[in-house]
Amino acid sequence: MSSYDFTKLAAERYSVRKFADRPIPKEALDAILAAGDLAPTAVNYQPQRILVIESAEAREKLKNCTRSHFNCAAALLVCYDKDEAWKRSFDGKCSGDIDASIVTTHMMLKAWELGIGSTWVMAFDPEAMKREFSVPDNLEMTALLPLGYPADDAEPSPRHAQRKGADAVVTRDSF
DSSP states (O other), X not given: OOHHHHHHHHHHOOBOOOBOSOOOOHHHHHHHHHHHHTSOOGGGOOOEEEEXXXXXXXXXXXXXXXXXXXXXXXXXXXXXXXTTSOBOTTTXXXXXXXHHHHHHHHHHHXXXXXXXXXXXXXXXXXXXXXXXHTOOTTEEEEEEEEEXXXXXXXXXXXXXXXXXXHHHXXXXXXX
């Protein structure tokens, strides 16, 4: 894929909050998970752990944990193992959330390439997730990624196209 294709893909992707009532084929879900597996992680420790929520029963349980499920066809709970994540020696900063975020971004973009929408959700109750899905204490939950084919009337948030631009967020040699 050329950089133009990537930039186009990244620009066209938006957070889908309304999904069609259509299942995601196993092959597509496997391709999304494989894209996450390709993501770089600190020292290549690969501390990410992904809980796939796809059965009707599991998706019902998800509704006990968040309002931001959007009646998805599947969801991915992206976590990291606190015992396996790299920690910076200077100050002990843990790379786990960063690693899990990179993994999540890879999966979001792959999903979009396959015509599958997603939205990054942090608005979930971690205690409810632990209870409903038996998430062990050594896993830190970073993101929930509801997935599905966009409904015919799905559209980006009005804020989606608002960008500050490089001049507002990038500093070059003047610090």
